[in-house]
Amino acid sequence: MDHVLTLIAPRGGLSAAMLHRAREALAALGAAAGTPDWLAPEEAADLPFAGLSPDQADAAARAALTGEAVDIIAQDTAGRRKRMLIADMDSTIVTTETLDELAGQAGIKDRIAAITKRAMNGELDFEGALRERVGMLKGLEVAALERTWEETELMPGARELVATMRAAGARCALVSGGFTYFTGRVAALVGFHEHHSNTLLEAEGRLTGHVAEPILGRNAKLATLKRLAAEDGLALAETLAVGDGANDLDMIKAAGLGVAFRAKPVVAAAARARVDHGDLRALLFAQGYRAAEFAGS
Structure with missing residues (x-):
């Protein structure tokens, strides 16, 4: 059928x-x-x-x-089995919003998390909201990044998702509006081929309150999906994109299988596929993989 x-x-x-x-x-x-x-x-x-x-x-x-x-x-x-995976990081491959957790090191988690929530539901311009939140961290010691990383946990199924798709020959990329400090570590831990994200600027062991330009936001995520697919000679129908926030929505809509994962309401309502209850293994089942075929568990 x-x-x-x-x-x-x-x-x-x-x-x-x-x-x-x-x-x-x-x-x-x-x-x-x-x-x-x-x-x-x-x-x-x-x-x-x-x-x-x-x-x-x-x-x-x-x-x-x-x-x-x-x-x-x-x-x-x-065409169920996709040849490329493009994944968001925060609240998708990891269980938390790393910027919010970093703000906790400065004692302002609630203030920054409130802005994050609005930005992820499409109520605020992502780039402007990111600059505002990073600005609130000016002067925070760089050592806070390591403390935040030590408390960061992977989403259940993350390793199986990436390892199984890699074993099948798919290119796997982490594309995040977060920061290279975290995406580099997550990519290495989970097994992504590459990572693309933003860079926090620092001087003399402290954050400057600025992020390097240009910011990787909603448009850049879509552009990265298209560029990586073109590099590999793939049609967008052969790609899988997953994320939870409004800045993920364009790449989710463009991918052959675009999945809103435990997503914000605006994203869940607009995506063609969504996962609200399962873990990231659901993306493998959606491609027709059997549990016996999973790698990396």
Whole structure:
């Protein structure tokens, strides 16, 4: 069949009954639905179908599974496995907003986090908001960066996502509105081929309150996706982009599989695919990988 509906839940949270309800919802609209294929027991399964568009199937399955902690991704079967991964860092590959955590070292986390929240939901210009937040850190000792890094945790599934896609030959890039101090360490730890981000300026062991220009923001993330795809001779349909904030939205919309991951409301509403409940392994299931194929766990 030419389309597939993938259901993904936190481990142990997906039942055969849920699959049956989704299958019945598609059938009620006249679709031909095939036999479910479990990608991981009680965690992820594919439901092949024909006769509906992916958007129609997505809406029908969501209506049938209202209230369930399950993620639903409907797409074409052809070309599911992507040849490039472009990932945001903060609240995507790592669990926190590193700038907010760095602000905690200066005792102003709440003030900066409030600006971050508005910027990530598209209420503020990203570049201006970044300059404002960095300016509030003027004079903070550079050693605070290392203390922040020591407390930074990876999002569950990050290593498996990158290692599995690398093993399949995909180029993996970390593209962040955050800072090179963190993206370089995250890229090395997780296994990204490269990282692109902003640079905090420092002098005499303290932050100057400035960030190097030009700032890597929303437009630059999209431009990086297009440039890296062109370098590898890939169509955008062959790429996967994932992020949570408004500055990720253009690259998410442009990618062949664009995923809003535990995203801000404006991003979740606009993205074609979203993951609200699962971890980053969900991006592998969405590409049809079975848990037995995962690397890096």
